[in-house]
Amino acid sequence: MSTFKRFLQYYKPYKGIFFMDLFCALIMCIVDLSFPLILSYCTGKFFLKSSNEILKGVLFLGIGLLIMYVIRALCRYYVSCQGHVMGANMESDMRQDLFNQYQRLSFSYYDKHNTGVMMSRVVSDLFDICEFAHHGPENLFISLFKIFGSFIILATIYWPLALILLAVTVVMMVFSYSQNKKMRRTFMENRKKIGSVNASLQDSLGGIRVVQSFANEDIEIDKFNHSNMEFLESKKDNYRVMGTFQGGNNFFQGLLYVTIIVFGGLFIANGDLNPIVLATFALYINVFVSPIEVLVEFTEMFQKGFSGFRRFEEVMNEIPEIQDSKNAKDLKNVSGNIDFDHVSFQYNENEKVIDDVNLHIKAGEKIALVGPSGSGKTTLCSLLSRFYDVTNGSICIDGQNIKDVTLKSLRSNIGLVQQDVYLFTGTIEQNIAYGRPNASHEEIVKAAKKANIHDFIMSLPEGYDTFCGERGTRLSGGQKQRISIARVFLKNPKILILDEATSALDNESERIIQKSLEDLSKDRTCITIAHRLSTIRNADEIVVIDATGMHERGTHDELMKLNGTYAKYYKLQFEGLN
Structure with a gap:
């Protein structure tokens, strides 16, 4: 019921269209139910009158029927057009809500879920919801109205035969219910399998340069073929259940006609039923059977839409691990004093990454973190930005616990330059402006000049309007890095x-970018993670972190005199000593 209630909430902005849609559906039902009655009246009474009376009345009858079907056509237009627009709007609202939820979810969620599967939920899973949102209530309303309306009329025509038809219909409903449960399972499995296909596709296309550089196209083809065939088998299972469902219901619909002929013939033989009455009865059978067929189609549509909405709901029910506290305040007038007080962090019970780190960084101070891969340097910085929350201890900026300030204000005061630069699809100017979306062109140019990228940009035919390509593929590593620096x-x-802002660059690019980074770090509290120790010699303090925690700390000269871990790393890089 909670799922159903959540689904109904998406009708609220469009309830005017929704009720108008149902009203038009009601008019169409009344017209469909009226025609057999009108035909019965004509054949039983009106056409038995004199020729003059028929000629006088048939014109008015024709005009009345014409008006009736014009109204029906207009109602059909509204249902088909505005009803579908309503469904598309609801689908769009759900897709937007899902995307917004993805933006709220913490890094830990993305650590556990594949991007392709998440994309599948945004695109594929919501595809059938548009049709269901529109046709679902409408088809259900029309079908039930026609079924009950035609059954009441059938009962007034000849109730014993109507009861026999009802018994067959009840058996049909029991069969449909049992098949429905199987269809629900297979449709949900379909959603999971198409998510795997999308995941395989995204993984392969995202790494196409690696794939082709290793000449491993065949491996990727086999991997995609595996997930594709699993999806195919899932679809086959689904179609087998669907075939049984539709074939069985088709049989029961035919059984309704058999029931009319057999039992109608018996009642006529016994003198209890007039053949003309049976003919009228048969006319209404079409009206009775037609909505049953629609209900069968509705069931399939419901299962597709419902399974997609359930997967949508799974994401919407996720509670972001990192979110603002109830009384969170904006972080203002930041000086840049940072305190790590007995900070520990672990991803799970068996995966401790940081243990009891104590570190005080004064405003404007330059701190460098050094240590082997996996020692927790990047994680420590991620904790500062609250991409993850500390397991124990606390982190404060200017004396304020970062858990007590809003995420937006916290992250607005922290700039991040990474080794792996991500550029969005768009122009160079748009990518630089990502640092401050409301910045003017002059401010963007000023930032580019500070990052030593302005001259390169102006050398391009389209300048700042140059298209970067997906993930910045049309630019070199150094150029992308300088754009990211301009952003900050x-x-x-x-x-x-x-x-690791310069670790993936050549020596020339590193020198250019190192100068940009030095300019960028002026008058800012700066934490540098580096494997290239030449870039951190001038740091105010160097902290060596390993699996046991903070191991050494001091200036470059102090640590070299200490002749410990840092000195060992430095000698290995620059002196070739063991």
């Missing part, structure tokens, strides 16, 4: 995190 210049945060 534009954002102008008080706290800066440099996460």
Whole structure:
């Protein structure tokens, strides 16, 4: 019921269209139910009158029927057009809500879920909801109205035969219910399998350069073929159940006609029923059977739409692990003092990453984190931005616990430059403006100049309007990195995190970008994660982190004199010593 209630909420903005749709459906039902009665009256009474009376009345009868079917056509137009628009609007609202939810979910959710599967929920799972949202209530309303309306009329014509038809219909409903449960399972399985297909597709296309560089196209084809065939088998199972469902219901519909002929013949033989009455009865059987067929189609539509909505609901029910506290306040007038107080973090019970870290960073200070991969350097910085929450301890900025401030204000005051730069599909200007979307063109150019990328941009035929390509594929690593630095210049945060910002670049690009980073870090609290130790020699303090926690700390000269882990790393890189 909770799922049903949530689904109904999406009708609220369009309840005017919805009720008008049902009203038009009601008019169509009344017209359909009226015609057999009109025909019965004509054949039983009106056409038995004199020729003059028939000629006088048939014109008015024709005009009345014409008006009736014009009204029906207009109602059909409204149902087909505005009803579908309503369904499309509801689908769009759900898709927007789902995307908004994805934006709210924490990093931990993305650590556990495949991007292709998430895309499937946004695109494929909601596809059938449009049809169901529109046709579902309408078909159910029309079918039930016609079934009950025609049954009442059938009962008034000859109730013993109507009761026999009802008995056959009840058996048909029991059969439909049993098949419905099987269809629900197969449709849900379909949704999961198409999610796997999308995941395989996204994974292969996203890494197409790696695939082709290793000449592993055949491996990717086999992987996609596996998920594709699993989806095919799921569809086959679904169609087998659907075939049984539709074939069985078709049989019961035919059984209704058999019932009329057999039992109608018996009642006529006994003198209890007039053949003309049976003919009228047969006319209404069409009206009675037709909505049953619609109900069968509705059941299939319901299962498709419902299974898609259930998967939609699974995501919407996810509670973001990281969210604003009830009394969270904006972080304002930031100086940049940072305190890590007995901070520990673990992804799960058996995967401790950081253990009891204590670190005080003064405003404007330059701190470097050094250590082997997997020692928790990046995780420590992720905790500062609240991409994850600490397991124990606390992190404060200017004395305020970051859990007590709003996420938006916290992250607005932290700039992040990473090794793996992500550029969005769009122009260079749009990508730089991502640092501050309301920035003027002049401010964007100023940021680009500070990042030493302006001259390169102006050398391009389209300048700042140059299209970057998907993920910035038309630009080199150094160019992408400088655009990301311009982005942070534009954002102008008080706290800066440099996460392996130059480790993937050649020496020339590194020198250019290192100069940009030095300019960027001025008057900001800066945390640098680096494997290239040449980039952090001038740091105010270097902290060595390993699996046991903070191992060493001091300036470059102090740590070299200590001749410990840092000195070992440095000598390995620059002196070739063991």
